[in-house]
Amino acid sequence: MKNRYIYLSLIFLFTATSAMAAPVADAGTDQTVLDREGDGSETVVLESSASTGTIVGWEWKEGSTVISTAVRCLATFPVGSHTVTLTVTNDLAQVDTDTMNVTVTALSGPKQRRNLKDTPGANRFVRPLDLVWPTTDGEADICLWKDDMFAAASLSVDDNTVPNHDWWIAQCNLYGWKMTWFVITDQVLNGGSYYGPWSEFQQLADLGHMIQSHSVTHQGNDDVRPDSEMIVEYRDSITAIESNLTGATVSTAAWPYGKFNRDVGAMYYTAARGTAGTPNKPELTDYLKTASPSTIMGKDYIDSVMLGTSGISWMGNDAYTRGWISSFTHLIQTGDLDATASNLAYAASFPNLWVGFFKDVARYGQERDTATLA
Ligand SMILES: [Zn+2]
Incomplete structure (x- = not known):
């Protein structure tokens, strides 16, 4: 009986340990972002570090398309609503999933450019070497500085x-x-x-x-x-x-x-x-x-x-x-x-x-x- 008691205790202990280590996926909060450049899509950061358990694998997907297999990543979405599914795997090969939504809203009105992120490929304008004033009174011009x-x-x-x-x-x-x-x-x-x-x-x-x-x-x-x-x-x-x-x-x-x-x-x-x-x-x-x-x-x-x-x-x-x-x-x-x-x-x-x-x-x-x- 005593041996059987120890055996049952070990089963209980093993079950409890596994339950404690079961992963819990956290795909982060829903995000609504503006397509600021007006180019039809926007990039967001997906972050899963609030997930718990000894996690060794991550998979971010939209539908059947894998976005990334990293704990966090950049992801670019077209204007519209998107459901993102995160699947995490722990060291015991247990998995859990969570979903979050990314909504990219279309830009209306003038472009609100976030930055000029790309290396300029060509001159954007002809640099004036002197202070240049409009030739006609009342004309507007853009100051260089x-x-x-x-x-x-x-x-x-x-x-x-x-x-x-x-x-x-x-x-x-x-x-x-x-x-x-x-x-x-x-x-x-x-x-x-x-x-x-x-x-x-x-x-x-x-x-x-x-x-x-x-x-x-x-x-x-x-x-x-x-x-x-x-x-x-x-x-x-x-x-x-x-x-x-x-x-x-x-x-x-x-x-x-x-x-x-x-x-x-x-x-x-x-x-x-x-x-x-x-x-x-x-x-x-x-x-x-x-x-x-x-x-x-x-x-x-x-x-x-x-x-x-x-x-x-x-x-x-x-x-x-x-x-x-x-x-x-x-x-x-x-x-x-x-x-x-x-x-x-x-x-x-x-x-x-x-x-x-x-x-x-x-x-x-x-x-x-x-x-x-x-
Ligand atoms: Zn430094």
Whole structure:
């Protein structure tokens, strides 16, 4: 009897363990999205991480069509209503399913373009080299830059770089400039004095500077990592900043090492900074990977966009006249601070140079590039 009792107990235990480990699929909440580009379809993120159990397999389907076999993915749906079925499998080969609906609504009225996500294949317009006024009184024209400024620049710092915060605050105060700090959010949380804490960034935000994303973990191969990982990198860095800083909203990024996933990036950001070291030609700007010199506001760069000349030959001859310097830097060593300060003073000597937030210059450019005059 005693042996039989143990045997029955083991059956009970085994049954209970299996019941506990049975997977429960969670396909996420229903989504209703607008076809913002007016191209007949829209892309959404499907997320199943709220599923429970030791899950080893995922399958997202619409009807009999497999969308993805990843824990989360991008999926593009035509205008209309779609039922998505998620099937999860655990390590004991048990399965469970859940469904969710994606509704893509048609755009009515003017296009509300989310961003210009693609690399421009050709000039979008002829770049005016001078300030051009309409030939007839009362005619409208689109200014190349805000308030008809001649050229544009934006200042940004990567990799958190707390030791330079006070110096940058003082420099910006001299000229009334605001700048963008692209932060690695996991590094802030790790608490080292170079990368954090959050209170350092709250101070910058309270002074009117902008805190934006430089990913969660700052890896060097974001161009080849799977979508399921890049969704987490981009999405969770936004969540970290917005939940830790009062008043912060994140819509732009700087790509670690210039490497990125364009389709996933376009889901989360309206614009992002790359690392190629030239000014941006307004008619050819890749808003999801702006050219971005790490020489912060160097004289040769300022001259190239303001005067059409440069001490660096390839930036002269009007190659970048009226362009956008999307500059960035990392730590500026103490011995180099004075030289950088004189670069900034030189830039400030041009009242017709718009020094704006990275986000604002990118937004102005995208609105300009898609605007039409009736
Ligand atoms: Zn970096």
